[in-house]
Amino acid sequence: MTALPPFQALLDEHATDVMAVLRGAVGRGDAEDCFQETFLAALRAYPKLTDTSNLRGWLLTIAHRKAIDHHRANGRQPLPVAELAETPVLDPEPDAGIWAAVGALPPKQRAAVALRYACDLPHAEIAAALGCSPEAARRSLHEGMKRLRKELA
Amino acid sequence: MKAELQRLAKRAADDGLLDIAYTTTDSPFGPLLLAQTPRGLVRVSLPAYDPDETLEELAARISPRVLEAPAELDEVRRQLDLYFEGKLTKFHLPLDWRLSDGFRVKVQRAIARIPYGQTRSYMQVAASAGNERAVRAAGTACGSNPIPIVVPCHRVLRSGGGLGGYGGGLPMKRALLELEGVLRDSRG
Numbered sequence: 001m002t003a004l005p006p007f008q009a010l011l012d013e014h015a016t017d018v019m020a021v022l023r024g025a026v027g028r029g030d031a032e033d034c035f036q037e038t039f040l041a042a043l044r045a046y047p048k049l050t051d052t053s054n055l056r057g058w059l060l061t062i063a064h065r066k067a068i069d070h071h072r073a074n075g076r077q078p079l080p081v082a083e084l085a086e087t088p089v090l091d092p093e094p095d096a097g098i099w100a101a102v103g104a105l106p107p108k109q110r111a112a113v114a115l116r117y118a119c120d121l122p123h124a125e126i127a128a129a130l131g132c133s134p135e136a137a138r139r140s141l142h143e144g145m146k147r148l149r150k151e152l153a
Numbered sequence: 154m155k156a157e158l159q160r161l162a163k164r165a166a167d168d169g170l171l172d173i174a175y176t177t178t179d180s181p182f183g184p185l186l187l188a189q190t191p192r193g194l195v196r197v198s199l200p201a202y203d204p205d206e207t208l209e210e211l212a213a214r215i216s217p218r219v220l221e222a223p224a225e226l227d228e229v230r231r232q233l234d235l236y237f238e239g240k241l242t243k244f245h246l247p248l249d250w251r252l253s254d255g256f257r258v259k260v261q262r263a264i265a266r267i268p269y270g271q272t273r274s275y276m277q278v279a280a281s282a283g284n285e286r287a288v289r290a291a292g293t294a295c296g297s298n299p300i301p302i303v304v305p306c307h308r309v310l311r312s313g314g315g316l317g318g319y320g321g322g323l324p325m326k327r328a329l330l331e332l333e334g335v336l337r338d339s340r341g
Contacts, residue, residue: 007218008208011161036161
Protein backbone atom coordinates (compact mmCIF):
# COMPACT_ATOMS: atom_id res chain seq x y z
CA MET A 1 0.00 0.00 0.00
CA THR A 2 1.32 3.40 -0.92
CA ALA A 3 0.89 5.66 2.05
CA LEU A 4 -1.14 8.75 1.27
CA PRO A 5 0.65 11.91 2.35
CA PRO A 6 -1.06 14.09 4.97
CA PHE A 7 -3.75 16.09 3.16
CA GLN A 8 -2.14 19.33 4.31
CA ALA A 9 0.79 18.56 2.00
CA LEU A 10 -1.59 18.73 -0.99
CA LEU A 11 -2.82 22.11 0.17
CA ASP A 12 0.70 23.40 0.70
CA GLU A 13 1.75 22.33 -2.77
CA HIS A 14 -1.31 22.88 -4.94
CA ALA A 15 -3.77 25.31 -3.30
CA THR A 16 -2.34 28.30 -5.17
CA ASP A 17 -2.63 26.57 -8.55
CA VAL A 18 -6.16 25.38 -7.88
CA MET A 19 -7.18 28.91 -6.93
CA ALA A 20 -5.56 30.30 -10.10
CA VAL A 21 -7.44 27.83 -12.29
CA LEU A 22 -10.72 28.59 -10.56
CA ARG A 23 -10.23 32.33 -10.92
CA GLY A 24 -9.77 31.75 -14.61
CA ALA A 25 -12.74 29.45 -14.82
CA VAL A 26 -15.39 31.22 -12.74
CA GLY A 27 -13.95 34.66 -12.00
CA ARG A 28 -12.45 36.08 -8.85
CA GLY A 29 -15.72 36.56 -7.00
CA ASP A 30 -16.84 32.93 -7.14
CA ALA A 31 -13.45 31.26 -7.11
CA GLU A 32 -13.34 31.20 -3.31
CA ASP A 33 -16.57 29.18 -3.03
CA CYS A 34 -15.46 26.76 -5.74
CA PHE A 35 -12.12 26.46 -3.95
CA GLN A 36 -13.86 25.37 -0.76
CA GLU A 37 -16.07 22.91 -2.64
CA THR A 38 -13.08 21.50 -4.50
CA PHE A 39 -11.02 20.77 -1.41
CA LEU A 40 -13.95 19.50 0.65
CA ALA A 41 -14.77 17.04 -2.15
CA ALA A 42 -11.11 16.06 -2.37
CA LEU A 43 -10.89 15.59 1.39
CA ARG A 44 -14.02 13.43 1.35
CA ALA A 45 -12.63 11.14 -1.37
CA TYR A 46 -9.00 11.21 -0.28
CA PRO A 47 -8.71 8.16 2.03
CA LYS A 48 -9.95 5.88 -0.77
CA LEU A 49 -7.70 7.31 -3.46
CA THR A 50 -5.59 4.51 -4.93
CA ASP A 51 -3.60 6.25 -7.64
CA THR A 52 -1.35 8.84 -6.02
CA SER A 53 0.95 9.34 -9.00
CA ASN A 54 -0.64 12.65 -10.04
CA LEU A 55 -2.28 14.35 -7.08
CA ARG A 56 -2.11 17.72 -8.79
CA GLY A 57 -3.99 16.44 -11.83
CA TRP A 58 -6.54 14.81 -9.52
CA LEU A 59 -7.17 18.10 -7.69
CA LEU A 60 -7.40 20.07 -10.94
CA THR A 61 -9.91 17.56 -12.29
CA ILE A 62 -12.11 18.09 -9.23
CA ALA A 63 -11.69 21.87 -9.55
CA HIS A 64 -12.73 21.66 -13.19
CA ARG A 65 -15.88 19.71 -12.25
CA LYS A 66 -16.74 22.20 -9.52
CA ALA A 67 -16.35 25.05 -11.99
CA ILE A 68 -18.74 23.30 -14.39
CA ASP A 69 -21.22 22.69 -11.53
CA HIS A 70 -20.96 26.35 -10.69
CA HIS A 71 -21.75 27.44 -14.23
CA ARG A 72 -24.66 25.02 -14.46
CA ALA A 73 -26.06 26.31 -11.18
CA ASN A 74 -25.85 29.84 -12.51
CA GLY A 75 -27.55 28.88 -15.75
CA ARG A 76 -24.39 29.74 -17.62
CA GLN A 77 -24.84 33.43 -17.20
CA PRO A 78 -22.14 35.36 -18.99
CA LEU A 79 -19.68 36.85 -16.56
CA PRO A 80 -20.24 40.54 -15.84
CA VAL A 81 -17.40 41.70 -17.98
CA ALA A 82 -18.74 45.25 -18.19
CA GLU A 83 -18.63 45.56 -14.42
CA LEU A 84 -15.08 44.31 -14.26
CA ALA A 85 -14.06 46.92 -16.80
CA GLU A 86 -15.27 49.58 -14.37
CA THR A 87 -13.06 48.40 -11.53
CA PRO A 88 -10.53 51.01 -10.43
CA VAL A 89 -7.19 51.10 -12.18
CA LEU A 90 -5.61 50.16 -8.86
CA ASP A 91 -6.87 46.61 -9.36
CA PRO A 92 -4.01 44.55 -7.97
CA GLU A 93 -4.38 41.98 -10.73
CA PRO A 94 -3.58 43.60 -14.06
CA ASP A 95 -4.78 40.51 -15.90
CA ALA A 96 -8.35 40.81 -14.64
CA GLY A 97 -9.65 41.78 -18.06
CA ILE A 98 -8.04 38.78 -19.69
CA TRP A 99 -9.36 36.41 -17.06
CA ALA A 100 -12.83 37.85 -17.37
CA ALA A 101 -12.67 37.05 -21.07
CA VAL A 102 -11.37 33.57 -20.26
CA GLY A 103 -14.28 33.18 -17.88
CA ALA A 104 -16.69 33.95 -20.70
CA LEU A 105 -15.38 31.09 -22.89
CA PRO A 106 -17.34 27.83 -23.21
CA PRO A 107 -16.44 25.42 -20.35
CA LYS A 108 -13.96 23.15 -22.16
CA GLN A 109 -12.09 25.99 -23.81
CA ARG A 110 -12.07 27.94 -20.57
CA ALA A 111 -10.68 25.01 -18.60
CA ALA A 112 -8.07 24.23 -21.24
CA VAL A 113 -6.84 27.83 -21.33
CA ALA A 114 -6.78 28.09 -17.54
CA LEU A 115 -4.94 24.80 -17.10
CA ARG A 116 -2.42 25.72 -19.77
CA TYR A 117 -1.69 29.32 -18.81
CA ALA A 118 -2.56 29.58 -15.11
CA CYS A 119 -1.17 26.17 -14.20
CA ASP A 120 1.38 25.66 -16.93
CA LEU A 121 0.13 22.11 -17.57
CA PRO A 122 1.26 20.22 -20.71
CA HIS A 123 -1.40 18.98 -23.16
CA ALA A 124 -1.35 15.44 -21.81
CA GLU A 125 -2.15 16.61 -18.28
CA ILE A 126 -4.85 19.00 -19.50
CA ALA A 127 -6.38 16.04 -21.32
CA ALA A 128 -6.24 13.96 -18.13
CA ALA A 129 -7.86 16.74 -16.11
CA LEU A 130 -10.61 17.25 -18.68
CA GLY A 131 -11.13 13.56 -19.31
CA CYS A 132 -10.54 13.84 -23.06
CA SER A 133 -7.83 12.91 -25.56
CA PRO A 134 -4.72 15.06 -25.84
CA GLU A 135 -5.84 15.93 -29.36
CA ALA A 136 -9.21 17.18 -28.11
CA ALA A 137 -7.45 19.14 -25.34
CA ARG A 138 -5.18 20.75 -27.94
CA ARG A 139 -8.22 21.65 -30.04
CA SER A 140 -10.09 23.19 -27.08
CA LEU A 141 -7.03 25.22 -26.20
CA HIS A 142 -6.60 26.34 -29.80
CA GLU A 143 -10.26 27.35 -30.17
CA GLY A 144 -10.17 29.14 -26.83
CA MET A 145 -7.06 31.09 -27.72
CA LYS A 146 -8.46 32.03 -31.14
CA ARG A 147 -11.58 33.39 -29.53
CA LEU A 148 -9.61 35.29 -26.88
CA ARG A 149 -7.40 36.92 -29.52
CA LYS A 150 -10.50 38.08 -31.32
CA GLU A 151 -12.20 39.35 -28.15
CA LEU A 152 -9.18 41.17 -26.82
CA ALA A 153 -7.91 42.49 -30.16
CA MET B 154 -4.83 32.33 0.96
CA LYS B 155 -4.57 32.03 4.75
CA ALA B 156 -8.21 33.01 5.32
CA GLU B 157 -9.38 30.49 2.71
CA LEU B 158 -7.40 27.71 4.36
CA GLN B 159 -8.76 28.59 7.81
CA ARG B 160 -12.28 28.53 6.43
CA LEU B 161 -11.59 25.17 4.80
CA ALA B 162 -10.34 23.66 8.07
CA LYS B 163 -13.41 24.95 9.87
CA ARG B 164 -15.79 23.55 7.25
CA ALA B 165 -13.93 20.23 7.18
CA ALA B 166 -14.34 19.98 10.96
CA ASP B 167 -18.04 20.86 10.74
CA ASP B 168 -18.57 18.23 8.03
CA GLY B 169 -16.77 15.52 10.01
CA LEU B 170 -13.90 15.42 7.48
CA LEU B 171 -11.15 16.61 9.78
CA ASP B 172 -9.77 13.38 11.22
CA ILE B 173 -6.56 14.94 12.49
CA ALA B 174 -6.16 18.64 13.29
CA TYR B 175 -2.66 19.80 14.07
CA THR B 176 -0.70 22.88 14.93
CA THR B 177 2.67 23.81 16.32
CA THR B 178 3.16 25.78 19.48
CA ASP B 179 6.17 27.35 21.13
CA SER B 180 7.52 25.90 24.33
CA PRO B 181 10.59 26.68 26.42
CA PHE B 182 12.19 23.68 24.67
CA GLY B 183 11.33 24.59 21.10
CA PRO B 184 8.31 24.02 18.90
CA LEU B 185 5.88 21.25 19.83
CA LEU B 186 3.63 19.60 17.28
CA LEU B 187 0.14 18.96 18.67
CA ALA B 188 -2.33 16.65 16.93
CA GLN B 189 -5.91 15.98 17.84
CA THR B 190 -8.71 13.73 16.60
CA PRO B 191 -12.42 14.24 17.31
CA ARG B 192 -11.85 11.99 20.36
CA GLY B 193 -9.09 14.09 21.86
CA LEU B 194 -5.39 14.89 21.92
CA VAL B 195 -3.61 12.04 20.18
CA ARG B 196 -0.01 13.17 19.78
CA VAL B 197 2.45 15.64 21.20
CA SER B 198 5.69 15.58 19.28
CA LEU B 199 8.74 16.98 21.06
CA PRO B 200 11.25 19.33 19.41
CA ALA B 201 13.75 16.48 19.06
CA TYR B 202 11.55 14.90 16.36
CA ASP B 203 10.88 15.84 12.75
CA PRO B 204 7.29 17.16 12.55
CA ASP B 205 6.90 16.02 8.92
CA GLU B 206 7.71 12.45 9.89
CA THR B 207 5.22 12.63 12.74
CA LEU B 208 2.50 13.86 10.37
CA GLU B 209 3.27 11.11 7.87
CA GLU B 210 3.08 8.54 10.63
CA LEU B 211 -0.30 9.92 11.78
CA ALA B 212 -1.58 9.87 8.19
CA ALA B 213 -0.53 6.23 7.81
CA ARG B 214 -1.73 5.01 11.21
CA ILE B 215 -4.98 6.97 11.73
CA SER B 216 -6.16 8.81 8.63
CA PRO B 217 -4.63 10.86 5.80
CA ARG B 218 -7.27 13.56 6.41
CA VAL B 219 -4.70 15.68 8.23
CA LEU B 220 -5.08 19.45 8.22
CA GLU B 221 -3.29 22.30 9.93
CA ALA B 222 -6.08 23.77 12.05
CA PRO B 223 -4.68 25.88 14.90
CA ALA B 224 -8.10 27.07 16.08
CA GLU B 225 -9.11 23.49 16.86
CA LEU B 226 -6.23 23.22 19.31
CA ASP B 227 -6.65 26.55 21.12
CA GLU B 228 -7.56 24.88 24.41
CA VAL B 229 -4.62 22.46 24.29
CA ARG B 230 -2.26 25.35 23.59
CA ARG B 231 -3.75 27.43 26.38
CA GLN B 232 -3.26 24.68 28.97
CA LEU B 233 0.28 23.92 27.82
CA ASP B 234 1.21 27.61 28.03
CA LEU B 235 -0.11 27.74 31.60
CA TYR B 236 1.73 24.55 32.48
CA PHE B 237 5.05 25.93 31.24
CA GLU B 238 4.41 29.08 33.29
CA GLY B 239 3.95 26.90 36.37
CA LYS B 240 0.31 27.96 36.65
CA LEU B 241 -1.35 24.67 35.77
CA THR B 242 -0.79 21.43 37.66
CA LYS B 243 -3.38 19.20 36.04
CA PHE B 244 -4.41 19.00 32.39
CA HIS B 245 -8.11 18.80 31.66
CA LEU B 246 -8.08 17.49 28.11
CA PRO B 247 -9.78 14.54 26.44
CA LEU B 248 -7.12 12.09 25.25
CA ASP B 249 -7.19 9.68 22.33
CA TRP B 250 -5.14 6.59 23.24
CA ARG B 251 -5.42 4.78 19.94
CA LEU B 252 -1.72 5.01 19.06
CA SER B 253 -0.96 2.54 21.86
CA ASP B 254 -2.52 -0.77 22.71
CA GLY B 255 -2.47 -3.58 25.27
CA PHE B 256 -0.11 -3.22 28.20
CA ARG B 257 1.29 0.03 26.83
CA VAL B 258 -2.02 1.82 27.22
CA LYS B 259 -2.34 0.51 30.76
CA VAL B 260 1.11 1.86 31.58
CA GLN B 261 0.43 5.19 29.91
CA ARG B 262 -2.88 5.56 31.72
CA ALA B 263 -1.06 4.80 34.97
CA ILE B 264 1.48 7.50 34.12
CA ALA B 265 -1.33 9.96 33.47
CA ARG B 266 -2.42 9.45 37.09
CA ILE B 267 0.93 10.47 38.63
CA PRO B 268 0.26 13.83 40.31
CA TYR B 269 2.15 17.01 39.48
CA GLY B 270 5.41 17.36 41.35
CA GLN B 271 5.66 13.66 42.23
CA THR B 272 7.63 10.83 40.68
CA ARG B 273 7.31 7.06 40.41
CA SER B 274 9.78 4.34 39.56
CA TYR B 275 9.41 2.21 36.44
CA MET B 276 8.57 -0.67 38.79
CA GLN B 277 5.81 1.28 40.55
CA VAL B 278 4.31 2.20 37.20
CA ALA B 279 4.43 -1.43 36.07
CA ALA B 280 2.63 -2.46 39.28
CA SER B 281 0.08 0.28 38.86
CA ALA B 282 -0.56 -1.01 35.33
CA GLY B 283 -1.25 -4.46 36.76
CA ASN B 284 2.05 -6.32 36.38
CA GLU B 285 4.88 -5.30 38.70
CA ARG B 286 7.29 -7.74 37.04
CA ALA B 287 6.94 -6.10 33.63
CA VAL B 288 9.46 -3.38 34.40
CA ARG B 289 11.12 -3.51 31.00
CA ALA B 290 7.78 -3.37 29.22
CA ALA B 291 6.85 -0.40 31.40
CA GLY B 292 10.07 1.31 30.32
CA THR B 293 9.23 0.66 26.68
CA ALA B 294 5.72 2.03 27.21
CA CYS B 295 7.19 5.20 28.73
CA GLY B 296 9.51 5.54 25.77
CA SER B 297 6.68 5.15 23.28
CA ASN B 298 4.32 7.57 25.03
CA PRO B 299 2.60 9.40 22.15
CA ILE B 300 1.38 12.27 24.35
CA PRO B 301 4.40 13.37 26.41
CA ILE B 302 4.14 16.31 28.84
CA VAL B 303 0.34 15.91 29.08
CA VAL B 304 0.86 12.25 29.93
CA PRO B 305 3.82 12.99 32.20
CA CYS B 306 6.31 10.25 31.47
CA HIS B 307 8.97 12.68 32.70
CA ARG B 308 7.73 11.81 36.22
CA VAL B 309 8.93 8.22 35.87
CA LEU B 310 12.47 7.64 37.18
CA ARG B 311 14.79 4.73 37.89
CA SER B 312 14.31 2.99 41.24
CA GLY B 313 17.59 4.40 42.57
CA GLY B 314 16.50 7.92 41.67
CA GLY B 315 18.42 8.09 38.37
CA LEU B 316 16.68 10.04 35.66
CA GLY B 317 16.24 7.10 33.27
CA GLY B 318 15.52 8.13 29.68
CA TYR B 319 13.47 10.71 27.83
CA GLY B 320 12.51 10.99 24.18
CA GLY B 321 12.98 14.75 24.24
CA GLY B 322 16.44 14.38 25.76
CA LEU B 323 17.50 14.28 29.42
CA PRO B 324 17.99 18.07 29.73
CA MET B 325 14.31 18.49 28.92
CA LYS B 326 13.27 15.82 31.44
CA ARG B 327 15.41 17.51 34.09
CA ALA B 328 13.94 20.93 33.25
CA LEU B 329 10.36 19.63 33.51
CA LEU B 330 11.14 18.11 36.92
CA GLU B 331 12.70 21.40 37.99
CA LEU B 332 9.61 23.27 36.82
CA GLU B 333 7.47 21.00 38.97
CA GLY B 334 9.78 21.46 41.96
CA VAL B 335 10.94 17.85 42.09
CA LEU B 336 14.54 18.71 41.30
CA ARG B 337 16.49 21.75 42.42
CA ASP B 338 17.18 24.11 39.56
CA SER B 339 20.61 22.97 38.36
CA ARG B 340 21.18 26.20 36.48
CA GLY B 341 21.25 28.09 39.79
